[in-house]
Amino acid sequence: MHPILILVSQRIALGLLLLFAASVLIFAGTMILPGDVAQSILGQSATPEALANLRAELGLNEPPVTRYFNWLFGAMQGDLGVALTNGQDIADALGRRLGNTLFLAFWAAVIAVPLAIFLGLLAVRYRNRWPDKLISGVTLASISIPEFLIGYLLVYFVAVKLGWFSSVAMINDSMSLGDKLSAIALPVAVLVLVVLAHMMRMTRAAILNVMQSAYIETAELKGLSGFNVIFRHAFPNAISPIVNVVMLNLAYLVVGVVVVEVVFVYPGMGQFLVDHVSKRDVPVVQACGLVFAAVYIGLNMVADIVAILSNPRLRHPK
Amino acid sequence: MAGKIDQNQLDYLKVRAGMGRISRREFIGRMGALGVSAAMAGTFYAQAVHAAGPVKGGTMRMGVSGGESTNSLDPALAASPVPYNVLNQFGETLVNVDETGGLEMRLAESVEASADAKTWMFKIRSGVEFHNGKPLTAEDVMRTMERHSNEDSKSGALGIMRGITSMKVEGDMFIVGLDTANADLPFLLGDYHLMIQPDGGFDNPAAGIGTGPYMVEADEPGVRHLFKRNPNYWDSNLAHVDEVEILAINDTTARMGALQSGQVHIVNRVDPKVAALLDRAPGLSVKSVAGPGHYVFIMHCDTEPFLNNDLRLALKYAIDREDMVDKILRGYGSVGNDMPVNAAYPLFDESIEQRAYDPEKAAEHYAKSGHDGSPIILRVSDVAFPGAVEAAQLFEQTAKAAGIPLELKREPGDGYWSEVWNVQPFSASYWGGRPVQDQMYSTAYLSTADWNDTRFKRDDFDALLLQARGELDEEKRKALYSQMGTMIRDEGGLICPMFNDFVEGVSDKVQGWVADPTGELMSGTASHRCWLTA
Numbered sequence: 001m002h003p004i005l006i007l008v009s010q011r012i013a014l015g016l017l018l019l020f021a022a023s024v025l026i027f028a029g030t031m032i033l034p035g036d037v038a039q040s041i042l043g044q045s046a047t048p049e050a051l052a053n054l055r056a057e058l059g060l061n062e063p064p065v066t067r068y069f070n071w072l073f074g075a076m077q078g079d080l081g082v083a084l085t086n087g088q089d090i091a092d093a094l095g096r097r098l099g100n101t102l103f104l105a106f107w108a109a110v111i112a113v114p115l116a117i118f119l120g121l122l123a124v125r126y127r128n129r130w131p132d133k134l135i136s137g138v139t140l141a142s143i144s145i146p147e148f149l150i151g152y153l154l155v156y157f158v159a160v161k162l163g164w165f166s167s168v169a170m171i172n173d174s175m176s177l178g179d180k181l182s183a184i185a186l187p188v189a190v191l192v193l194v195v196l197a198h199m200m201r202m203t204r205a206a207i208l209n210v211m212q213s214a215y216i217e218t219a220e221l222k223g224l225s226g227f228n229v230i231f232r233h234a235f236p237n238a239i240s241p242i243v244n245v246v247m248l249n250l251a252y253l254v255v256g257v258v259v260v261e262v263v264f265v266y267p268g269m270g271q272f273l274v275d276h277v278s279k280r281d282v283p284v285v286q287a288c289g290l291v292f293a294a295v296y297i298g299l300n301m302v303a304d305i306v307a308i309l310s311n312p313r314l315r316h317p318k
Numbered sequence: 319m320a321g322k323i324d325q326n327q328l329d330y331l332k333v334r335a336g337m338g339r340i341s342r343r344e345f346i347g348r349m350g351a352l353g354v355s356a357a358m359a360g361t362f363y364a365q366a367v368h369a370a371g372p373v374k375g376g377t378m379r380m381g382v383s384g385g386e387s388t389n390s391l392d393p394a395l396a397a398s399p400v401p402y403n404v405l406n407q408f409g410e411t412l413v414n415v416d417e418t419g420g421l422e423m424r425l426a427e428s429v430e431a432s433a434d435a436k437t438w439m440f441k442i443r444s445g446v447e448f449h450n451g452k453p454l455t456a457e458d459v460m461r462t463m464e465r466h467s468n469e470d471s472k473s474g475a476l477g478i479m480r481g482i483t484s485m486k487v488e489g490d491m492f493i494v495g496l497d498t499a500n501a502d503l504p505f506l507l508g509d510y511h512l513m514i515q516p517d518g519g520f521d522n523p524a525a526g527i528g529t530g531p532y533m534v535e536a537d538e539p540g541v542r543h544l545f546k547r548n549p550n551y552w553d554s555n556l557a558h559v560d561e562v563e564i565l566a567i568n569d570t571t572a573r574m575g576a577l578q579s580g581q582v583h584i585v586n587r588v589d590p591k592v593a594a595l596l597d598r599a600p601g602l603s604v605k606s607v608a609g610p611g612h613y614v615f616i617m618h619c620d621t622e623p624f625l626n627n628d629l630r631l632a633l634k635y636a637i638d639r640e641d642m643v644d645k646i647l648r649g650y651g652s653v654g655n656d657m658p659v660n661a662a663y664p665l666f667d668e669s670i671e672q673r674a675y676d677p678e679k680a681a682e683h684y685a686k687s688g689h690d691g692s693p694i695i696l697r698v699s700d701v702a703f704p705g706a707v708e709a710a711q712l713f714e715q716t717a718k719a720a721g722i723p724l725e726l727k728r729e730p731g732d733g734y735w736s737e738v739w740n741v742q743p744f745s746a747s748y749w750g751g752r753p754v755q756d757q758m759y760s761t762a763y764l765s766t767a768d769w770n771d772t773r774f775k776r777d778d779f780d781a782l783l784l785q786a787r788g789e790l791d792e793e794k795r796k797a798l799y800s801q802m803g804t805m806i807r808d809e810g811g812l813i814c815p816m817f818n819d820f821v822e823g824v825s826d827k828v829q830g831w832v833a834d835p836t837g838e839l840m841s842g843t844a845s846h847r848c849w850l851t852a
Contacts, residue, residue, distance in 0.1 A: 038472075039736040047477045047768045054472040086390035086539060087524060093387070096538075155575045167575040168381075168582075170542060170565060262569045265576075267541040275387040275540055278732060 004315075008305065015297040019290055023075075026289040027068050030282050037084050037280040058084045071283055075290070085281045094272070094287055100171065101268040104184055105253035108191035113246055116196050120203025120242075121235065125227050127208065136204075139197035147194050151263035154186045169264040187264040191257060195249040202245040206238035213237075240307035247303040255292045372830060376850040377561040380839070381573045381582035385566025387540030392523040393513040394466060394473035399586060399838055400543070400566050402510055406842030407545045407562055408449070409513025409528035412440055412459065412492075413504050415753040415841070417834040419664040421504055425454065425514055425529060426492075435499040435788055440492045440507075446552045448516045449533045456487040461518025463494075466511060475511035477761060477768065499788030501795070502756045510842065531557035531846050540566050558830075558849035577602060577823045583850065584828060586838050588821040589704070590648035601826050606650050606819040607833040610662040610751025610758070613646075613654075613703040613818060615696065615713065617811040618773040621743040623694065627809055628687035633694075633724075634673060635680035636717040639815045645712065646705040650821045654814030657803040658762065662817070662835045663755050665792060667800035670807065680720035693725035697738050701731035702746035709815070710746055740771045747771065748818075753836055755799050759783050763806060772811030779805055827851055 038054040055061060062070075074081050080090040119139070123132040142150070159167035165185040175183070210216065211234055219229045258270025269288060276284040308314040385400025393405050412426040421429070426440040446454040465471065467479035481503075484495035496503065513528050526534035531553070532545035545562040565582060567573040570589050576582045578599055588596060588604055597604040617624040617633070624630055639653040652660065655672055698710040710726050717724040729738050729745075739747050752758040761767055764783060765775040779802060786798035806812060820838050824831055830848040834840040840847060 033733065050472045050474070050476045053470050057470070057472065083388065085388035086392075086395075088539070093539075097387075152571055152575075155572070155579075159579045160575055163579060166581055167572065167579045168565065168567065172536070172538070172542070263572055265565065265567050265569070265572050267538065271540065272387045279386065279388045281388055 004305070004308065007308070008301075011301050011304070015294075015301065018297055019293050022293040023072070023286055023290060024068075026286055027064075027071075027282065030277070030280060030285055031064055033277075033280065037282075067282070071286060075286070080287045081283045083276070083281055083284050085276070085279050085284075090284055090287050094269075094284070094291065097267060097269045097272045098291060100266065101254055101257075101270070103171070103180070104187060104191070104257070104266060104268060105250065107181070107184060108188045108195070108253050109250055111188065112192040112195050112249070113199065115192070116199035116246075117203050117242065119196070120200045120207065121227070121230055123200070123204045124207045124211065124230055124234075127204075132204075135200065139200050142193040143197035147190055148259050148263050150193055151186070151190050151260060154189060155263070158186060167264070169266045171267070184264075184266070187257075187260050187266055190260055190263075191253060194260075195252065199242075199245055199249055203238070203242050206241040207234045210234045210237045236310065239310045243306045243310075244303045247299040251296050251299045254295045372558040372849040373851055374558050374560075374849070376559045377563060378559040378584070378828075378845050378848070378850060379563045379565060379582040380845065381565050381567040381576045381585040382839070383566075383568050383570070383573060383585075383587045385540050385564075385568065389539040390524045391526040391534070391537060392519070393511050393515070394471070394475070394519075394523060396511060397474055400540075400564060402837075403564055403839060403842050404543050405510055405513050406530070407532040407543075407564070407845065408526055408530040408534050409515070410530045411508050411510065411512050411514065413508045414843075415505060415508050415836045417832055417836065417841070419662075419753070419836070421508070425459070426504075429504050431501075431503075435501050435503075435790060436496045438494045438496070438503050440494070440504075442490045442492055443552065444490060446529050447550050448529055449527045449548060450516065452516050454514065454529055456490050456492045458516055458518065459492045459514055460485050460487050461520060462512065462514050463492075463507075463518070465515075465518040465520055465523070473511055475509050478506045478509055478757065498784060500756070501787060501790050502754045505754045506757060508753065510837075532562050535561075542566065556843075556846040559845065562845040574823070577825065580825070583825040584839065584844055584848075585823040586820075588823050590646075590650045590821060593648065593650060593821050596823055602823055603826065604821060605824050605831060605833065606821045607835050608652060608660075608662055608817065609820050609835045609837075610660065610753075611749060611818050611820075612658065612660070612751065612814050613706070613709065613746075613748050613816050614658075615710075615744070615746050615813040615815070616772050617813070618743040619811040620773040620775065623687075623689055624743055624811060626687045626689070628683045629689055630811060631808075632680045632683035632687060632720070632722060633717065634813050635676045635683060636720045636722050636724075637713050637813060637815050638675040638716045639673075640675070641716075642709055642712055642815045646709045647816055647818055650819040652817050652819075654816050656807045656810070656812055656814050658749060658758050658806070658812060658814065659755050659799075659803060660817050662751070663758070665755060665796040665799055667796060667803065670800060670804055673807065675716060677716070677720035680717070680722060684720065684722050691723060693723045695725050695727050695744060697727050697729050697742050697745040699729045699731045699734045699738070699746070701734050702739075703748040703818075706746045713815075740769065755802075756783070756787055759802060760787075763802075763810070774806065774810050774812075776805070776809075 037058060037060060038051045059067065071081065082089055083093065119135050123135045126132050155167045158164050166183050169183045169187050171180045171183050207230060216229060216234060219233045257268065258274060261268045261270045273285065273288040276288070380403065382400050382403055384398040386398065389401050391404065393409060396402055396405055410424050412424060413429065414422040414424050416422040425443050425446065427443045428441045430439045431437065442454065442456045442459055448454060463479065463485055466473040466475045467482060481496050481498060481500060482494055483497045486493050494503065516527055519525065526537060531548055531551045533548050535546045536542065536544035543564045547557055547560050551557055567576055573585045574592065574596060577585045593604050617630055619625065634656050643649065643651050643653055653672065655670065659666055661668060696710055698706050700707055707728065714724045714726055738745050752761060760783065762769050762771060763774050763779065764770065765780050782798055782802050786795050789795045789798060822839060827850050828848050829851055832840060
C-alpha cells in the first residue's frame with residue numbers, strides 16, 4: 001500500500017478515537033453544570049409536580065452512565081435522537097444550522113484566504129516599506145478590535161445610517177442566492193477582518209524565512225522580477241506553514257463565530273449550541289460537540305496531508 | 319396663526335393620509351408647508367389614519383428578545399417571550415384580560431357562575447374552526463384543560479388548575495367545579511398556556527394547530543416564526559395584516575438596530591438606558607406602559623436572621639426606591655411598596671401609605687432586632703432582573719448608611735433559578751405579575767404555594783385570601799385585599815423597590831397601538847390589533 005494511504009487511514013482511526021474521547025468529555029462537562037433540563041425548560045415558574053413529570057418523561061431518572069451509552073449506541077447507528085427540550089429531530093435541526101454555518105464560513109473563506117495570501121506576498125515584495133507597514137498596521141488593528149465591536153460599528157454605519165445592507169443576517173430557504181449574499185454581507189465582512197491578519201502575517205513570515213535561501217539569490221541573479229521570485233520560487237516552499245494556519249482559521253470560521261452570529265442574528269451552529277447548553281439538552285450538545293470536533297480533526301488532517309504532498313522529501317520517502 | 323392655515327388643503331391631506339396614499343414623512347412635510355408644526359402634524363396624521371380604520375395587508379415583523387433554539391410549539395412548555403408571542407398568533411384562550419383589566423370573551427361566548435361561585439359555566443362559541451378544518455367543540459376545551467391538569471402534566475399552568483375538582487361537557491357548555499369558591503376563575507383560564515387545541519393536543523401537543531387569527535407557516539425555533547392569516551378566522555375585527563413574522567433577536571443592540579434600519583416594525587424590551595435616545599431616532603417611537611411586573615429582593619421569613627421582623631423592617635427602610643427607579647429603570651417604572659401588587663391590578667387600594675427610604679428608622683429597627691452585626695449575604699445575578707447587580711450595589715450603599723452590614727454575593731446566571739432563587743434565604747428576583755390580585759397572592763404568598771419564595775406562612779393571611787376569593791361584593795373584596803397587602807408590606811419577607819414598565823419600540827408605520835398593561839407587546843396581541851401604513 002502507498003505510504004500516504006497508510007498515513008491517512010492511521011489518521012482517520014486516531015480521529016475517531018479522539019471523537020469518542022471528546023464525547024465523553026462533553027457528557028461529563030454537562031453533568032457537572034448546576035441545574036437540570038427540566039428546571040431549565042420550565043423556568044422560574046415550574047411547579048414541583050410539573051418538574052417531576054417532565055424528568056420522568058425525558059428519562060432523566062436513569063443513571064448518567066446508562067444515558068451516555070444509550071446515546072452512544074444510537075449515535076453509532078446514525079440515530080442522533082430527538083432534542084429533550086422540544087422533541088425536534090436532532091439530525092434535521094442540526095443539519096440546517098450546520099448548512100448555514102458552512103455557508104457563512106465558505107463565503108468568508110473565499111474572500112479572506114486569497115486576500116490574505118495576496119497581501120502577504122505583497123508585504124514581502126515591499127518589505128519594510130510603506131505598503132508592508134500599511135498592510136500590517138490595518139490587519140493588526142482589525143484583529144485587535146473585538147469582533148462584536150466591529151460588528152456594531154458596521155451595523156450602525158452601513159445598515160442604520162447608509163442603509164446599504166441588512167443588519168439582521170437571517171437567511172432561510174425561500175431566499176434567492178443573491179438575497180442570501182446580501183443578507184450575510186456584514187457578518188462576512190467582520191469575519192474577513194478578524195481572520196485576515198493571522199493568515200497574512202504567517203504568509204509573510206514563512207516566505208521571508210525562505211527568502212534567505214541560496215536558490216532565491218540564484219533566481220534573482222538570473223533576472224526574474226521580484227514578484228515572480230516570491231510567487232514561483234519562495235511560495236511553494238513556504239506552503240506547509242501557510243496551509244496550517246489557513247486550516248486553523250477555517251476551523252475558527254466554523255466553530256468559533258458565536259459572537260458574530262449573535263450580533264447579526266445569524267441562525268448558525270454557535271447560537272444553537274449555546275441555547276442547548278443553557279437548557280442542558282445533552283443529546284444536542286453531544287451532537288454539536290461531535291460536529292465541531294470532527295471539523296477540527298478533519299481540517300488538521302487536511303493540513304498535514306497537504307504539507308506532506310507539498311514536500312518531495314516526504315512524498316518519496318526512502 | 320391657525321386662521322391662516324388653508325383648511326381645504328389640510329382636510330385633503332388628512333383624507334390622503336387616511337387612505338394610506340402618503341407617508342407620515344411626506345404628510346408632516348406638506349403640513350409644514352401649510353404652517354403646521356411637526357408635533358401637531360404628527361398628531362393630525364395619527365388621527366387621520368386612525369379615523370380611516372385599519373388598512374388590510376402587509377407583513378408585520380417583530381423583533382422579540384427571549385427566544386431559544388430549544389423552544390417548542392407546545393403551549394404547556396412556553397416560558398419565554400418568543401413562545402408567548404408565538405402562541406398568541408395561532409392559539410386562543412376561552413377569555414382574555416383586556417387592557418382595562420376586564421374580561422373579554424374569546425372562545426367562550428359567555429360565562430356564568432353559580433351563586434356560591436363554585437361552579438362555572440362557559441358557553442363555547444359556535445362556528446369556530448381549527449386550522450385543520452375541525453370545528454371547535456366543548457369537548458376540545460375540556461380535553462385541553464385535562465392535558466394541563468392531569469397527573470402527567472408538565473404544564474406551566476398546572477398551578478392555577480389545582481382548585482378544579484370536576485370538569486364536564488353539556489352540549490356546547492363547558493362546566494367547571496371548584497373545591498372552594500373563586501370569583502376570579504375566568505381570569506385564571508385566560509392564562510396563555512391554556513390555548514385550546516383540537517382534542518386538547520393529546521395526539522401532538524406541538525402541532526401548532528389552534529383557532530387563532532394566524533396559522534403557522536414556518537417554525538424555526540430560536541430563529542424565526544412565520545404566520546399567514548387564517549382565512550376562516552371568526553372575528554372580523556382583528557387580524558389586519560396578511561403575514562406576521564416573529565424574529566428571535568436576543569441581542570439588545572441588534573434588536574434596536576433592526577428597528578432603526580426598518581427591518582422590523584416592533585421590538586420588545588427596549589433597554590431603559592437607551593430608550594430616551596431611541597425615541598429621538600426618526601420614524602419610530604418608544605412606548606411604555608406601567609405593568610404588574612416587579613423586581614424584588616426576597617427574604618425567607620423562616621430562616622435566620624430573617625426570622626426577626628425587625629430585621630426585615632430594617633432592610634425595607636434601608637432601600638432607596640426613588641433612586642432605583644431613576645437609576646435602574648431611568649424613570650420607566652414606578653416605586654414599589656413592599657407588596658406584590660400595584661395600581662395595575664383591579665381592586666387595588668391606593669390609600670396604603672408609601673414606604674420611603676429612612677436610614678434612621680432602619681437603624682432603629684436594626685438595633686431592636688439584636689442582630690450580631692455579621693454580614694447579611696444578598697445573592698444576586700444579572701439574570702435576576704435587568705440591572706439587578708447595580709440595584710443590589712445601590713442597596714448595599716444605602717444599607718451601609720443605616721449601619722446595616724449588607725454583603726453582595728454574585729452568583730452565575732446559569733442555574734440561578736434552580737440553585738439560588740427559592741433556595742437561598744436572601745436573593746434578587748423578579749415577578750411578571752398576574753392578571754388579578756388573587757392569583758398573585760395564591761401563587762407566591764399562600765402558605766402552601768410552591769413558589770412561596772419568601773416562606774411567608776401565616777394562617778390568618780391564608781384565611782383572608784380564601785375569604786376574598788369567595789367574596790362577590792367588590793367593596794368588601796377590596797377591603798380584604800387592602801388588609802392582605804398591608805400585612806405583607808409590614809410583616810412579609812418581600813422587599814419590592816420597583817415596578818417595571820413594558821418598554822417597547824414601535825415604527826411609525828404601525829397604527830392602532832394601545833397601551834395594554836396586562837402583558838408584553840399589547841399582551842401578545844399587537845399583531846392582531848395593529849395594522850401597517852405606507
